[in-house]
Every structure is written in structure tokens, then in C-alpha cells.
Amino acid sequence: MRMQQYTQTASRSEDRSGEKTLLWRCGLCGELGSINAVPASCPGCGTGGENIEYVIED
Numbered sequence: 001m002r003m004q005q006y007t008q009t010a011s012r013s014e015d016r017s018g019e020k021t022l023l024w025r026c027g028l029c030g031e032l033g034s035i036n037a038v039p040a041s042c043p044g045c046g047t048g049g050e051n052i053e054y055v056i057e058d
Contacts, residue, residue, distance in 0.1 A: 027051040
């Protein structure tokens, strides 16, 4: 699951190259999600929050 933080509309299309997105990632299975909804455990594999880490993606 990969959630994209930014959306573009027809009335406002901008070049977002160079911007980065802050996400969480499970260190065990690699599941990704929005930093706005960090889970207590991974929804993909069920491992505890101690395996959830913050990442920055292009």
C-alpha cells in the first residue's frame, strides 16, 4: 500500500518535482502509509509499533 500525500487538480497543476513526502514504513514487511495515520501495529503483517519507522520519499 502506497499512499500519495499530494494530489493535483485540473485548475491547479503544479510541478512538484523536488518535494519529498514523509511516510511511515514497517521495518519487517515494508508496508508504507501516510504519516498522518501512523498505526500502533502494521496493518500488513501485524508486527508491533516498535518496527514502524519514519521515511522520506521523493
